[in-house]
Amino acid sequence: MPLSLIITLFISSCSKKGIEEPAPKPSAFPPSTTTFSATDATIAFNSFNNIYYSPTDKLYYSTTEKKGIAAIWTQAIYWDIVMNAYERTKDQAYYKMITDMYDGGAKRYDNYNWDNSVEWFIYDDMMWWVMSLARAYEITKNQVYLDKAKSGFTKVWNGSYDPVKGGMFWDFKHSGKNACINFPTVIAAMRLYNITKDESYLTKAKSIYTWSRENLFDISKGRVADHKVGDNNPGFEDYTYNQGTLIGAAILLYRNTNIQSYLDDAKLAANYTKNTMSDPSGILPAEGDWNEQGVLKAIFAQYLADLAKAYPAGDYAKWAVFNANTAWENRDFGRGTMHRNYKVPCPTGIVQSYESSSAVAFMQLFAPTN
Structure with a gap:
């Protein structure tokens, strides 16, 4: 669900003044090697499951x-x-969780019936699942997952894409075009392209990325806008998941085309997140004061890891590890859970799974190998 459901839409102007990448600030975080271990990453994931996962x-x-x-x-x-967690450890118990979660979603969400407008009442809700369904197919080769991903993508594309002005609408009423549907559409299309080699997915991905770069990205700063409504200026609000999905979209296109500008865009977005959105030490913002925003950094982690692999010369992995280390050191030692605000001890009272998720994601993606 986009943040536009939680906050009131507002429009702010932003001029785009060129494409030169700003020089990154010197790293303030320690350049040391990873301090949390692979075992710690497993403990963090198991603790998250013990507290938040429903086996039923x-x-x-x-x-x-x-x-x-x-x-x-x-x-x-x-x-x-x-x-x-499965890709990191190859633990068969985690593989079973992949298939179990698909079954849990199928039972709860009408077997991924994309025409059910009660369960699926916003386009980006569908696209987050389409992205993950395609990835689950890549891991399991379960054809059902791929079929659901393809049918979901088609449903969203047919209802959301604007064939006149380009871009994707985030809601059924077509009230605006948000980053949370446009960049995920690129990611989903590229995953499906990599699986099927159907050129139409690549064409759609390039089209949406081009529109999004022009309308939702300040290339002078690396800042991603949250939304654009009609012909108004884009509404710039800083959220890590929007920065992250641009990075993910750009890296997938870069890997498939070797066009340098895609990699440059990803670096710009990551550097803005690190240099402007994070605190002076490099700690990411504590998004999610008792709402779903707590999950945003988990999305950012997913695609920062892709950038770190595509551009190992950057210090993105060190930055990610620094954030994960800080959260892990501030965990609730009784429950093993972490918090959205990495800089403070995790509360011992009621905590949301949203708030606890992102540091777990960072640890799975950036843990050292055993």
Whole structure:
């Protein structure tokens, strides 16, 4: 669900003044090697599951109280974390969680019936799942996952794409075009292209990225806008998930085309997140004061890892490790859970799964190998 459901849309202007990449600030975070271990990453993931995962529902609870299931779109993000844990460890128990979570989602969300406008009431909710379904197919080769991803992508494309002005609408009423649907559409299209080699997916990905870069990205800063409504100026609001999905979209296009500008865009977005959105030491913002925004940095982690692999000369992995280390050192030692604000001890009372998720994601993606 986009942040536009939570906040009131506002429009702010932003001029685009060129494409020169600003020089990154000197790293303030320690350039040391990883301090948390692969074992720590496994403990963090298992602790997250012990506190938040429902074996009955095969989905995650919204809080430590275990009284309700987390929001529909965030379950797809949690599914990615499960896949990250499996890819890191090859633990068959985590592989089973991949298949279990698919079953849990199918039971709860009408077997991924994309025509059910009660369960699926916003386009980006669908696209988060499409992205994860395609990835689950890459891991398991379960044809059902691919079929659901393809049908979901088609449903969103047919309802969301603007054939006149370009870009994707985030809601059924076509009230605006948000980053949370446009860049994920590129990621989903590129994953499906890599699986199927169907050129139409690549064409769609390039088209949406071009529109999004022109309308939702300040290339002088590396800043991603949250939304654009009609012909108004883009609404610039700083959220890590928007920065992250631009990075993910750009890296997938770069890997498939070797066009340098895609990699440059990803670096710009990452540098803005590190140099402007983070605190002077490099700690990412504590998004998510008791709402779904707590999951945003888990999305950012997913695609920062892609950039770190594509451009190892950058210090992105060190930055990620510094954030994960800080959160891990401030964990609730009783429950093993971490918090959205990495700089403070995790509260011992009621905590949301959203708030605890992102540091777990960072640890799975940036843990050292055993």
